[in-house]
Amino acid sequence: MMQQSHIPVMLGEVLDVFSSNLKPLSSFVDCTLGAAGHASAIIQSHPELKLFIGMDVDPLALRMARSRINAAISHSHPHPNFQALTFVKNFRHIRSLLTQVDHISSGVDGILMDLGMSSMQVNNPARGFSVLANGPLDMRMDPQASLKAEDILNSWPDSEVGRILRDYGEERNWRLLQNKIVQARLQGGLHSTGELVDVIRSATLGTKGGRQGWIKTATRVFQALRIAVNDELKTLGDSLHACFDCLAPGGRLAVISFHSLEDRIVKQAFLKIIGEEVRNSIRKVEGVEDEKELWIRQTIQGSNGTILTKRPITPSEKEEGFNRRSRSAKLRVIQKL
Template sequence: MVVAGLSRLRDLARPLTGGTPCGSGGRARLAAARLRGGREEECAGRARHASYFAFCGGRSDGNLGSMADVDHDPPNAPHVPVLAREVLQSFEGCNLRVFVDATLGAAGHATKILRRHPEVELYVGIDADPDALSLARQKLQPEFGPKIELVHGNFRQYESLVSAALRSRGLSGGVDGVLADLGVSSMQIDRDERGFSFMREGPLDMRMDPSSPVSAFEVVNSYSEQELGRILREYGEERLWRRIARAVVEERAAGPIETTTALSGLIERCTRSARRGGKRRRGGAKAIHPATRAFQAVRIEVNGELEAIDSALPSMIGSLNPGGRIGIISFHSLEDRRVKRTFLRHSGRAEDGDDRVSKLERYTGIRAEDDAELGGAAGPTLRLLRRKPFVATEEEAERNARSRSAKYRFAEKTG
């Protein structure tokens, strides 16, 4: 099995790092203590120290002075990594000799982590998108050249990609940190020709990896009405899935649907009457564009995004050295549920007979028996350092719209 393979590799190999990556030393203990008990209460307004307040995303910069150089982007920065401060905090105090960034993108997080952790010897950056990799290379090479190993591939093959990267450097063993910032990048969305955006005219493509065989065009123009309905329902959580699937099939009978705007216009027209007078979102926020959920569904299908998460998360956890940390940023509930579920299972909180299982099942809709499919934990291997995910502060949400739906969960490998 995937996890077992890499764990075995790790166990057999000479430890690459001296001691546990995050678990030793006063700085590490302090950071871990901050990550554990009492932080959420502190956030609720009982902070006695500027450090706790700052950690919780407050405006006091008391404890973040030393991070100011790495966690602040100028207002007009071309790429702003999401929840960057929280990501840096979650690895604070860790001895990150080997780090895997499973979604390198424009290297926003990578740059910050590498600056904050000069001890990094190898930073493996994976991305399915060759354009992202070449941009990341340009950014990282001058400053961190010998430390970086960039890998084109899908993190669905996490174990083999990481093993190959380590081997290419003559290394073996586990890794000290893993980060995945899921989904598409703003760079991909903003390029019309990639066909991700319903706001921009482009071909129906949506592939993160342009060499993969199935694009949005095939999904939209060749899936049966039933298959389309299923992905709209399951991956878009789209209430009007029947209506949209029917309209797509009727429309394409006259000729293929070729562009993003042709699809979004069709969705807008066919759902107009059903959405008119629809409920406003909580807090009176503006309703989302009618094609948002359908585009998310098609994109998830094209890139096999949920399957990739399900197969990679156990491998990522399995690859960590004891004391190593994993952090995952998700952008919608289908992703976050998977991260939460896998972290809970690997932290031993969802064992059979544990009454927390039923709570977990109620929340995720996944039965305990399905655990094996997820590569479930043989025993607890993770410690959750914070029960609730980090979300963007108001200030970040204001600055970076993409951060508004982001949730960041992280955990530490125990053994």
């Protein structure tokens, strides 16, 4: 099957965050390797890099990433001691993974998380992520994980189904959808994304918005299921603290999120990480305080680190035009003291 390749979101902005103008990047972890779009660009822009570590829960993604990384290495002039290691691993295990890797006990200089799914995952109907293509009700990013969307829809308690639609999908009609899903169990349950979409369409019949109406509802329902199947929000909250612990002094963690639930977690975790007492908020004047880092506008200084993006960075209009997926993206960056 032809798969549209993944376009890395806010690539220029991510490269600016890890620009070696201030601190050379000798070690870097990409927690969400995907198609290695960001990873390849980082490797090519940082000849001083000695250690690159890439992680992804999806072995298919990792296979593609590995060949892209090899190509990036062959097109650049890496450090003579450069090593690129890739692991099929959930980023929630970053701390234990890094303790197994030699010579980074003092921490890594940069960590990137680019959350959510890759285009390869969404565009493969067999993964069950797509609202518009029929496939199994799977939605696992890690194909070894035991829980599938089908299990939630057909056997979780009614109230739990409703809760995830409300809390993870922010869906106003959650109660009606919950009832329709539970009713479908009496006819043998739901076993394909097409059957789920039919249920959603029947629940949105007669509501405002026509086709856009049911597609928007279906998108929210699919988001809710995906978050639950992959335990995305808890994993993110726990992992942000673990990632910060793994940074070297002066190291940076950059996180790209794609919906408000994720962004809220990143924003709140960053405030907590830098220390309960936020000491001050500095207004940086472009080109005066720090000519090298014009992307930094307002920072928040805490006792453990600095939030370099008081407000998140969002994609340019140009990027939103050529990459629809970027439209909801928000980039937040934190630096360890």
